[in-house]
Amino acid sequence: MNDVVKNTAKDLSRALPWLIITIICIVGLYFYAPNQVGLLAWTLTKVSMGAFLGYWIDRSIFYYARPKDVDMDKDVFIHSCYRRSIIIAAAVIACGLGL
DSSP states (O other), rough: HHHHHHHHHHHHHHHHHHHHHHHHHHHHHHHHOOOHHHHHHHHHHHHHEEEEEHHHHHHHHHOOOOOOSSOSSSHHHHHHHHHHHOOOOOOOHHHHHHO
């Protein structure tokens, strides 16, 4: 259990600079154009939903070829990572533009 907590804290610390920059930008937007904060929240919700759906679409369609479960063949691993990133990117773009 201790390793799980340690790994979770390590994963969260990798994204901390981006979170701080995002918060600073949102606060700046609030002071510059407060009426746009709701639109930003809606847009971020759509993009986040697209990323979530893209990940789970990949997991459900290609349940037998997840990047962490493939053989240690480098080409197969790279192709499964590319496949997942393309599916997630397509879902993010579709949700960002379509909703």
